[in-house]
Amino acid sequence: MINLLKVLYKKEVMDASRDKRSVVAGLYYAIGAPLGICILFTLLLQQLASPDALKITIENSLSAPNLVAHLKNNDIAMATDNTDSKLKPIILQISDDYQKNMREGRPATVTLIADKSDDKLRKHIQRVEKTLALYNSEVASLRLITRGVDPQLMRVLAVEVNDQATPDSKGGMFLGIATLSMILTVFYAAMNLAIDTSAGERERNSLSLLLSHPLSSLHIVLAKSAAIATFSMLGLAIILVVSKFSYGMVPWQQLGFSVTITPSFMLFCAVVCLPIAFMSASLQVFVSFTAKSFKEAQSYVTMVLFIPMALSMVTTYDIATDIVQWLPIAAQQFALMEFIKGNPIPVPQLVLSTLITIILFGVFSYLSSRMLKSEKVVFGL
Amino acid sequence: MKIMFNLRKSLIKLTILPILLVGSTAVLADNNKKNQPLLTPCYMEGLADRLMCGSISQPLSQNPADGNIDIHFAVIPAIKPSYPDEAILGFAGGPGQGAIDLAAIFNRNLQFARETRDIVLIDQRGTGYSNKLQCDSDDLQTQFAFNEAFADLPALGAQDTQKCKDKLNIDLSHFTTPVAAKDFEAVRKALGYKGFHLYGVSYGTRIAQEYTRQFPSSVITSTLDGVVPMQQSLAAIGEAIDSSLAALFSRCEANTQCAQQYPDLQTEFTALLAKLDAQPVEVQVLHPRTHETITLAVTKAKLFGAIRMALYSHSRRAIVPLVITQTAKGNYSALAGLMAGADMSEMLAMGMHNAIVCGEDWPRLNTQTRQQYNKTYVGSLMIEGLDIMCPILNVTAVDKSFYQPLNSSTPTLLLSGERDPATPASWAELAMVSMSEATHLVSPTATHGIGSQTCAPKIIAQFIDQKNMQDIDTDCIKEKNDKQFFMNINGVAPMHTQTATLNAQDKE
Numbered sequence: 001m002i003n004l005l006k007v008l009y010k011k012e013v014m015d016a017s018r019d020k021r022s023v024v025a026g027l028y029y030a031i032g033a034p035l036g037i038c039i040l041f042t043l044l045l046q047q048l049a050s051p052d053a054l055k056i057t058i059e060n061s062l063s064a065p066n067l068v069a070h071l072k073n074n075d076i077a078m079a080t081d082n083t084d085s086k087l088k089p090i091i092l093q094i095s096d097d098y099q100k101n102m103r104e105g106r107p108a109t110v111t112l113i114a115d116k117s118d119d120k121l122r123k124h125i126q127r128v129e130k131t132l133a134l135y136n137s138e139v140a141s142l143r144l145i146t147r148g149v150d151p152q153l154m155r156v157l158a159v160e161v162n163d164q165a166t167p168d169s170k171g172g173m174f175l176g177i178a179t180l181s182m183i184l185t186v187f188y189a190a191m192n193l194a195i196d197t198s199a200g201e202r203e204r205n206s207l208s209l210l211l212s213h214p215l216s217s218l219h220i221v222l223a224k225s226a227a228i229a230t231f232s233m234l235g236l237a238i239i240l241v242v243s244k245f246s247y248g249m250v251p252w253q254q255l256g257f258s259v260t261i262t263p264s265f266m267l268f269c270a271v272v273c274l275p276i277a278f279m280s281a282s283l284q285v286f287v288s289f290t291a292k293s294f295k296e297a298q299s300y301v302t303m304v305l306f307i308p309m310a311l312s313m314v315t316t317y318d319i320a321t322d323i324v325q326w327l328p329i330a331a332q333q334f335a336l337m338e339f340i341k342g343n344p345i346p347v348p349q350l351v352l353s354t355l356i357t358i359i360l361f362g363v364f365s366y367l368s369s370r371m372l373k374s375e376k377v378v379f380g381l
Numbered sequence: 382m383k384i385m386f387n388l389r390k391s392l393i394k395l396t397i398l399p400i401l402l403v404g405s406t407a408v409l410a411d412n413n414k415k416n417q418p419l420l421t422p423c424y425m426e427g428l429a430d431r432l433m434c435g436s437i438s439q440p441l442s443q444n445p446a447d448g449n450i451d452i453h454f455a456v457i458p459a460i461k462p463s464y465p466d467e468a469i470l471g472f473a474g475g476p477g478q479g480a481i482d483l484a485a486i487f488n489r490n491l492q493f494a495r496e497t498r499d500i501v502l503i504d505q506r507g508t509g510y511s512n513k514l515q516c517d518s519d520d521l522q523t524q525f526a527f528n529e530a531f532a533d534l535p536a537l538g539a540q541d542t543q544k545c546k547d548k549l550n551i552d553l554s555h556f557t558t559p560v561a562a563k564d565f566e567a568v569r570k571a572l573g574y575k576g577f578h579l580y581g582v583s584y585g586t587r588i589a590q591e592y593t594r595q596f597p598s599s600v601i602t603s604t605l606d607g608v609v610p611m612q613q614s615l616a617a618i619g620e621a622i623d624s625s626l627a628a629l630f631s632r633c634e635a636n637t638q639c640a641q642q643y644p645d646l647q648t649e650f651t652a653l654l655a656k657l658d659a660q661p662v663e664v665q666v667l668h669p670r671t672h673e674t675i676t677l678a679v680t681k682a683k684l685f686g687a688i689r690m691a692l693y694s695h696s697r698r699a700i701v702p703l704v705i706t707q708t709a710k711g712n713y714s715a716l717a718g719l720m721a722g723a724d725m726s727e728m729l730a731m732g733m734h735n736a737i738v739c740g741e742d743w744p745r746l747n748t749q750t751r752q753q754y755n756k757t758y759v760g761s762l763m764i765e766g767l768d769i770m771c772p773i774l775n776v777t778a779v780d781k782s783f784y785q786p787l788n789s790s791t792p793t794l795l796l797s798g799e800r801d802p803a804t805p806a807s808w809a810e811l812a813m814v815s816m817s818e819a820t821h822l823v824s825p826t827a828t829h830g831i832g833s834q835t836c837a838p839k840i841i842a843q844f845i846d847q848k849n850m851q852d853i854d855t856d857c858i859k860e861k862n863d864k865q866f867f868m869n870i871n872g873v874a875p876m877h878t879q880t881a882t883l884n885a886q887d888k889e
Contacts, residue, residue: 066865066873073862102874138696139872146700146707146870148714150669150721161429167460253496258461 008223016193026189030239033181038246055079055086060094074131088124090114169341170257176316179336183312186273187280187305189235190228194284197224199297217372221365228281240266268339272332275357282364289371292380328353427485437571439564442555452564453510455481457500468499470577472585476737477729479509490832493842503568507556507733514732516545528678530661538769553736554777562592576601578845582830583607590787604841606796606832607804610812614742619757625692625802638875639866643702653709657681664713669721687719692802693829699864739771744778788815794844798827820850826863
């Protein structure tokens with residue numbers, strides 16, 4: 001029986017590799033996704049990182065030369081002309097009675113005018129606010145010293161934060177997207193192949209020929225799934241290698257974290273994704289057989305793949321409920337993320353979801369093999 | 382003149398100390414490194430990031446009978462460890478500061494360099510967690526009330542020194558710079574780094590140079606911020622203090638508002654010092670924290686010491702003219718406030734500090750240098766203090782070769798601030814006479830330790846990355862970073878509104 005499966009598997013792999021262009025087309029995703037993510041994030045990082053010199057408009061600046069100098073020391077300069085490309089639409093208005101209030105020890109009003117709904121501007125606004133707060137405490141401290149009071153009195157609590165994160169674990173969302181792209185590879189890299197080997201084979205009328213041999217339909221389905229899974233894993237291997245090199249080139253460290261794909265992670269990812277690859281293959285074969293034609297199969301498979309994608313997404317954006325965390329895909333992706341962060345792996349969730357994945361593989365394979373016993377399915381009637 | 386030296390009274394002590402401080406105001410370590418000593422996660426004040434702390438045992442001396450000393454260290458892990466074989470080694474100042482406790486400051490000054498390399502902080506033997514040699518110090522109330530003009534200072538000083546010596550009960554000769562440098566190398570080996578990029582601040586530059594001299598192959602680059610040349614005694618600090626203070630006076634004079642508000646500031650200060658020297662004043666002030674009425678003996682040493690400490694920070698420099706005129710008018714609150722912030726006796730490991738100055742700076746004094754340093758107020762106080770303290774402590778003098786300038790081909794970046802009250806730019810020039818790959822950058826307005834005040838962190842990171850200073854844009858170091866003087870007790874706004882807009886720009 002093993003020999004029989006081997007022969008059938010060889011046949012399926014050979015069949016699939018014949019159309020080299022479509023095989024490669026399926027793997028483009030594995031190469032393209034990490035590169036695309038890297039380019040995207042490199043551009044995003046440039047936007048996130050506050051530029052060294054921020055230029056803003058300061059009105060009535062002559063009333064507060066010391067404040068203007070303080071801002072300048074913190075790389076927030078007053079724009080000299082309105083056409084400056086670094087000039088951000090942030091206006092700091094210094095009140096007319098600034099000097100009088102400052103002298104009399106009353107709060108001197110400065111007004112910050114900016115649109116806080118502008119995402120690109122928010123970081124700059126925060127930077128200005130932070131710098132103003134710094135000036136506030138600096139001058140207030142000196143006011144207290146000159147009155148013989150220790151400015152430490154203003155610090156009622158010395159709040160110490162012990163952040164348990166590591167540079168590797170701070171990547172949060174970025175790690176989610178990176179692992180999402182890996183899991184999706186398992187589903188997408190061999191999608192066209194799955195459809196071709198099932199719905200396609202039926203349309204080419206070679207399915208009935210295959211079934212006319214003295215084989216169990218389960219053998220045929222298992223061999224097809226194995227072949228599809230092989231190409232999925234090939235896709236995964238490619239995306240892991242490409243990720244390892246491309247993520248290393250993005251200057252994540254400027255945001256205070258790093259994304260490192262280690263060989264041990266690559267191995268872990270391969271082991272975790274293997275059952276998923278089989279499950280994905282059997283699912284796609286099953287859905288393809290359910291459809292009446294090749295084109296219909298394409299639509300259905302694409303739709304069905306939304307489910308694993310959704311499970312992966314909820315983990316990526318950390319909105320999974322307690323129950324969802326135990327489901328296949330979601331739990332496995334969570335385990336991958338924890339591994340890459342260097343945190344302990346949630347073993348019960350991982351084991352359970354892997355078991356469910358394997359059971360699903362069995363169920364889909366059984367259902368497909370049952371369907372192949374029906375003439376309606378075999379001939380697409 | 383009166384001898385003004387007392388070890389027990391910390392504030393006075395500060396006047397005579399060569400205060401060379403750092404700053405004016407972890408991931409499970411890479412598994413691929415061999416022989417890692419046990420590292421455990423730890424956290425330091427003011428820094429949320431997780432560090433990895435550990436220690437190694439080092440022989441106290443060459444005689445095994447003396448036992449061992451635990452040398453503690455902390456690793457601030459790189460954000461992205463692109464160079465796992467290299468790390469930046471931070472040396473703290475003082476002498477007597479512990480490097481690990483200053484993790485937040487080192488992390489800030491080296492924030493860009495840390496993006497790709499670990500920062501290693503080692504508590505030099507006798508400081509911080511490495512068997513801190515601490516002497517007793519008085520509380521603020523006792524310090525305020527102590528009137529050194531009426532005390533027998535040589536006797537008190539000798540008594541305190543003896544007390545501290547008895548308390549520590551250890552041969553301080555094992556705590557000099559050349560001995561300590563070997564601990565740093567041992568930690569490097571234990572952590573498995575192939576080489577260090579050094580970053581020393583103030584006294585830390587002296588041990589950085591000594592480390593480079595003893596272990597040149599372990600040093601990839603060296604950044605010295607606020608440089609103490611090997612040829613220079615710390616007792617020469619008096620000149621730096623005087624010129625930093627003179628720069629403050631002339632800046633006030635050059636500014637219309639300041640000159641108007643505080644005319645003849647320098648004359649006023651000199652007169653005030655002379656008056657207090659002749660006749661100290663005892664007054665009642667409110668305790669800066671408890672608000673109780675306490676006695677403050679206003680003496681020349683206290684006033685000068687408080688002003689001296691203020692010279693380190695730009696924000697405190699801004700109130701110096703105000704403090705001087707208020708004190709001259711007989712209003713001592715401002716002086717009390719300034720003194721409250723200047724108490725750093727808890728921060729420094731005085732035993733280790735004394736081991737360094739008595740083993741390295743005192744033995745090299747000769748008639749000529751004594752005469753020269755005695756010309757300044759702080760210099761003379763220091764020499765008198767050392768003459769009382771060092772014979773009692775009996776620290777073995779370092780070898781004469783220690784005083785030779787460092788002869789090195791290691792890429793070296795020297796950083797100085799023109800207004801530094803401790804290590805003037807001329808000291809860096811002296812230090813680099815025998816360095817073949819040295820670059821010296823001077824910030825025209827910065828005070829001590831320009832890594833905390835200027836754009837130096839970016840330049841340091843670039844220098845560490847490319848291991849030379851070629852094509853690195855250093856213009857930003859010239860940017861002014863000083864602050865306007867307080868014109869009244871509430872801030873910098875001048876008293877007369879008419880002149881405000883006219884003289885808005887600092888005319889300096």
